[in-house]
Amino acid sequence: MNAQDTNSIFGTADMPPVPPASEEKTMAILSHILAIVPGIGILAPLVIYLVKRNEGSFVEFHARESLNFQITILLAYIISAILIIVLVGLLFLWVLPVVNIVLVIVATIRASEGRYYRYPFCIRLV
Template sequence: MDQQTNSFLGTEEAPLYTPSSDEKSMGMLSHLLAIFFGFLAPLIIYLVKKDESKYVSEHAKESLNFQITLLIAYIVCFFLMFVLIGILLMVLLHLFRLVVCIIATIRANEGKMYRYPFTITLIK
């Protein structure tokens, strides 16, 4: 039975198997590089590694879904800047992105699956 931990900062699930150190590294990079390169890093990792490792594929898909969800939120914040609340929301969104991406990076390095909160699942 899978262990699952839910919180405001995401959901942590126990993996079905123990991933190799290379798989952990690639899973970790799919979250860490997304901080700097947005959806491009997890997209590239997903396209390159999707057939090689289910573990890496799942982390890359989760990171990609989160980054696409953030892109939508950033667009909404841009339009809300005209009423001044968008600036504050964008700052909070940046901080939230940084925190949960770091948590996801740590979980991937531990060999655990991580589900981002408030994420629209576009890629299954």
Template sequence: MSTPSFEQQPQQPPYQPVPAPPLRPEDERTWAILVHLLPLVGVSFLGPLVVWLVFRGRGPFLEHHAKESLNFQLTVLIALLVSLVAVAVTFGIVVLAPFAVYLGALVLQVLAAVAASRWEWYRYPVTIRFVS
């Protein structure tokens, strides 16, 4: 019997993901507008989070707006939870607090979508910056 010879196999290069091509300016603007309007249809912070994760690195304008919207939606979620606790603790005396938070969020989201449609870099006021 002959002994098997162990030849050294050529090393494969490590996996390198292919970078996604940058978005066209029109597509980047469209997604920047949508990232502010998606929470209005009940998607909350998940819409901006998914857009930011999917399109990260494909355009600085869209990435900025996705992070801004995500930060704002997380801040609104915290504000709504605090206002609901306040309603429960005060036995409904501050019943308008959740409505005020929702109305303020609605106005600021529309302003952000309009700013994105004009190619403006918008920053939400009174927002906790979770993602920078």
């Protein structure tokens, strides 16, 4: 197992060869942090992805990761709501917001450092 495999297991990726510009970092940070604002969770990373995807791979990567993670969280909420019938969903409805906030903060920190970050447990649809 090499360093790349180890990093992908723990939800991180190697440093980019060229550090991203300040504006790229800012947009990458916004794509993560705006995702936890109620009501715009999926919309913010989607808009950033659609507007900035051709301008830089760093912003595109982070916006895509944030969008995929928010879609995964939304699907988990839907499944949890269905599982409320058997009471298991209640536990998930308490855990999901905490997991969402913690992982978004970690991703935001990584983006501010100019590093690529892949969310663990994320369905990659985009």
